[in-house]
Amino acid sequence: MTGQRSDARRNRAHILAVAEAEVAARGAAASLERIARTAGVGSATVRRHFPTRKALLEAVFQQRVHDLCERARALGDEPDSRSALVGWLRELLAYALAARGLADVLSYEPLQDGAAQDSCAPAIGAAAAPLLRKAVDDGTVRADVTIDDLLVLVVGIALATEDYADPAARADRAFRLAVAGLDAPGT
Incomplete structure (x- = not known):
């Protein structure tokens, strides 16, 4: 369980880092799907951590x-x-x-x-x-x-x-x- 939480925290931090770069480049219209692809996770994982734009x-x-x-x-x-x-x-x-x-x-x-x-x-x-x-x-x-x-x-x-x-x-x-x-x- 602790390993999952640790993995989830790492996933969230990685998604957030990718999102920061995408938002800096494209503003609020940054694509959640592109963020997921770049982060190497599925869009459902992005939405689990960040349910809305x-x-x-x-x-x-x-x-x-x-x-x-x-x-x-x-x-x-x-x-x-x-x-x-x-x-x-x-x-x-x-x-x-x-x-x-x-x-x-x-x-x-x-x-x-x-x-x-x-x-x-x-x-x-x-x-x-x-x-x-x-x-x-x-x-x-x-x-x-x-x-x-x-x-x-x-x-x-x-x-x-x-x-x-x-x-x-x-x-x-x-x-x-x-x-x-x-x-x-x-x-």
Whole structure:
């Protein structure tokens, strides 16, 4: 039994490594069948470990999402709450552009629709909420802005610009224009 669990863990790790390469090359549309073939396993094995495309993509991005969440927590102590929030959103956007497929994962469902708390969007939302709350409390961000609004903004920009010749430049321009709309009245 222990040997099977060990084999299953190795299979999962190998499938995940192959999936990371495929997602990096092809984005969220990476073929599960191609991943299975490249990993040398059947598609049923891939689906046993990752029952949906979303589950596979979530696993691919798990560590980087963890890092982004830790970064949000670290920025919580910054004195300029608006700059901390905007800087973190810029980091999220940069990663969403660099890690093809992350924006797709984040766009699956809004946070309030009962998504699993260990999935990417709720984890990112929970980590960023204190940054937003502090900026709102400080009067530097409009009080009606929500975490869902911010994720939609970042995801939308990433998805809208990913096929440009220079997606980072286009995304940066769109981001700067959108961030201007976060200002609280009188700031």
